[in-house]
Amino acid sequence: MSDAFAWLYSDVVKEHFTNPKNVFDPAEGFVYNAEGMTGNIKCGDQMMFRLRIEGDVIVDARWKTYGCASAIASTSMLSEVIKGLGIKDAYNIKPDDIVKRLGGLPDNKIHCSVLGDKALRAAIDDYLEKNGRSGEFRNEGARIICSCLNISDRDIEEAVKQGARDWAGLQDRTKIGTVCGGCKESAEELLHEYVHIFAE
Amino acid sequence: MEQRFVYMDYNATTPLRPEVKAEMIADLEVYANASSMHEAGRRARSRIEQSRASVARLIGATDPERVIFTSGGSESNNTVFATMFHLGRKGPRRGIVTTKIEHPCVLNAAKWLADEGFPVTFVDVDEYGRIRLDQLEKAVGPDTLLVSVMAANNEIGTVQDMVAVSRIAKASGAFFHSDATQSVGKIHVDVNEWGVDYMTMSCHKLYGPKGIGGLYVKTGAPLEPLIRGGHQEHGFRAGTYNNQGILGFGLAADLAREELDEYIVRIGGLRARLRDGILAAVPKSRVNGHPEHVLPNTLNVSFPGAEGEAILLSMDIEGIRVSTGSACASGSLEPSHVLLATGVGPELAHGSIRFSLGRDSTEADVDYVISKIGPIIARLRKMSTVSY
Numbered sequence: 312m313s314d315a316f317a318w319l320y321s322d323v324v325k326e327h328f329t330n331p332k333n334v335f336d337p338a339e340g341f342v343y344n345a346e347g348m349t350g351n352i353k354c355g356d357q358m359m360f361r362l363r364i365e366g367d368v369i370v371d372a373r374w375k376t377y378g379c380a381s382a383i384a385s386t387s388m389l390s391e392v393i394k395g396l397g398i399k400d401a402y403n404i405k406p407d408d409i410v411k412r413l414g415g416l417p418d419n420k421i422h423c424s425v426l427g428d429k430a431l432r433a434a435i436d437d438y439l440e441k442n443g444r445s446g447e448f449r450n451e452g453a454r455i456i457c458s459c460l461n462i463s464d465r466d467i468e469e470a471v472k473q474g475a476r477d478w479a480g481l482q483d484r485t486k487i488g489t490v491c492g493g494c495k496e497s498a499e500e501l502l503h504e505y506v507h508i509f510a511e
Numbered sequence: 512m513e514q515r516f517v518y519m520d521y522n523a524t525t526p527l528r529p530e531v532k533a534e535m536i537a538d539l540e541v542y543a544n545a546s547s548m549h550e551a552g553r554r555a556r557s558r559i560e561q562s563r564a565s566v567a568r569l570i571g572a573t574d575p576e577r578v579i580f581t582s583g584g585s586e587s588n589n590t591v592f593a594t595m596f597h598l599g600r601k602g603p604r605r606g607i608v609t610t611k612i613e614h615p616c617v618l619n620a621a622k623w624l625a626d627e628g629f630p631v632t633f634v635d636v637d638e639y640g641r642i643r644l645d646q647l648e649k650a651v652g653p654d655t656l657l658v659s660v661m662a663a664n665n666e667i668g669t670v671q672d673m674v675a676v677s678r679i680a681k682a683s684g685a686f687f688h689s690d691a692t693q694s695v696g697k698i699h700v701d702v703n704e705w706g707v708d709y710m711t712m713s714c715h716k717l718y719g720p721k722g723i724g725g726l727y728v729k730t731g732a733p734l735e736p737l738i739r740g741g742h743q744e745h746g747f748r749a750g751t752y753n754n755q756g757i758l759g760f761g762l763a764a765d766l767a768r769e770e771l772d773e774y775i776v777r778i779g780g781l782r783a784r785l786r787d788g789i790l791a792a793v794p795k796s797r798v799n800g801h802p803e804h805v806l807p808n809t810l811n812v813s814f815p816g817a818e819g820e821a822i823l824l825s826m827d828i829e830g831i832r833v834s835t836g837s838a839c840a841s842g843s844l845e846p847s848h849v850l851l852a853t854g855v856g857p858e859l860a861h862g863s864i865r866f867s868l869g870r871d872s873t874e875a876d877v878d879y880v881i882s883k884i885g886p887i888i889a890r891l892r893k894m895s896t897v898s899y
Binding site: 319328329331334336348350352353354355356357358359375376377378379380382383 | 819858
């Protein structure tokens with residue numbers, strides 16, 4: 312990061328916060344065929360993406376965000392990055408990619424941009440579902456957490472969305488960690504993150 | 512309107528008054544240890560005792576000896592709780608009763624005692640942030656060792672009915688402590704009227720230097736030193752005297768006492784102007800805290816649909832310094848515990864801003880803030896997923 316006390320965030324973050332790109336404006340009449348939302352106001356962050364997808368390519372995107380400066384900036388940056396991108400590539404964008412393009416974020420702010428990619432994936436899932444292709448990218452970009460049972464971060468995310476709130480609940484739904492148990496620490500870390508994002 | 516720099520974060524800290532600063536700088540020449548017996552030491556000591564008298568006068572304490580200098584509010588509060596730890600281990604009373612809206616320093620000291628096996632009760636407050644006296648009455652009893660209630664809240668400015676709280680605390684036979692860090696210099700504080708056994712003060716909230724504070728200890732109230740060592744402060748707080756800090760505290764206390772009546776009227780007027788201006792400029796904004804029993808300088812407002820850190824940084828870009836109860840600005844995941852305790856939902860707590868005025872605030876500052884807040888909130892609401 313540049314001089315942190317010139318501003319709290321990088322100049323790129325400041326630019327996207329003060330002049331955000333592609334904010335959804337109802338007066339604009341934006342035509343979209345996919346919509347996704349994630350986050351929770353109780354936690355202080357919520358994001359919504361609307362996409363126009365043609366031939367599996369994101370032609371244009373709009374968004375709305377309730378959140379802090381870095382949440383606004385990271386959603387704005389993400390909306391720029393995905394234009395012209397195939398939906399499969401967009402689905403695989405990692406929070407880290409956005410953080411890098413923003414010139415870095417303070418550690419406690421990474422969570423905000425984690426939400427951007429989730430809202431985007433929710434929108435792409437919405438598109439797939441509308442086109443009879445539900446769950447097609449389910450394991451795209453997924454990271455295997457439990458190698459004994461081949462359970463990915465996406466599976467943990469899905470389990471939380473289905474109601475898992477603790478380790479026992481996660482095991483009930485996925486059987487994760489029931490063989491060697493070596494994944495417990497990293498799985499619990501993800502569990503807490505997803506519970507915070509999707510359930511609190 | 513031309514860009515201005517407007518400081519409205521006086522509850523976080525205040526600037527050092529120029530006249531206090533000048534005297535402190537001149538006093539740096541006095542390097543003698545105030546504990547030394549020689550003439551130079553005695554001279555340094557004499558200024559310290561003058562300051563003690565000034566601080567005592569500000570809080571209505573008749574005996575200056577009852578004021579102990581510490582490094583600040585956190586140390587004063589911790590000294591009281593450490594004293595309770597020692598008393599509770601030896602005596603029959605162990606109960607600690609405090610509120611849900613205390614400063615983290617009291618909350619965490621109370622949690623420490625809870626971890627040590629002391630029964631600790633955090634009493635609720637009402638929607639305006641005033642302690643529920645009915646609950647307090649039920650919470651205290653023959654086992655209660657300490658009742659600790661902050662006189663005025665740092666975030667929402669609500670001032671407690673200290674006489675009523677004190678009466679309930681004293682009737683139970685417990686010691687009564689108040690964290691008056693945000694009250695001293697802003698409202699009339701009288702240790703005898705409030706009936707406190709212990710009262711915490713901090714100097715940097717009243718235009719004095721940082722790193723110095725005080726603890727009032729009523730005659731007969733026990734005290735266990737947090738810092739052991741030499742005989743300074745009658746052995747209650749060891750460590751070489753902070754000559755310049757104490758001098759600054761005394762001067763700031765004198766000035767605060769002389770100007771208090773004028774401060775209350777003038778700053779209270781500015782607060783009303785700011786409140787009315789913001790409510791008119793921003794639809795659906797709402798004021799948190801007590802409408803009447805509130806510090807003259809503190810205004811806490813929730814802006815539904817906009818998040819606090821984004822508001823704070825937008826104002827920062829416009830040269831306005833404020834603070835927020837949003838979790839995003841604090842590094843924790845929870846928004847302001849004070850607002851949540853008053854029943855404000857997390858959504859509104861995330862979107863809250865504290866404006867705290869001070870003696871350098873002007874009508875022009877207030878009008879500048881009012882002119883900027885409307886467009887800032889409108890811009891963030893336009894981007895927001897939350898309808899309000």
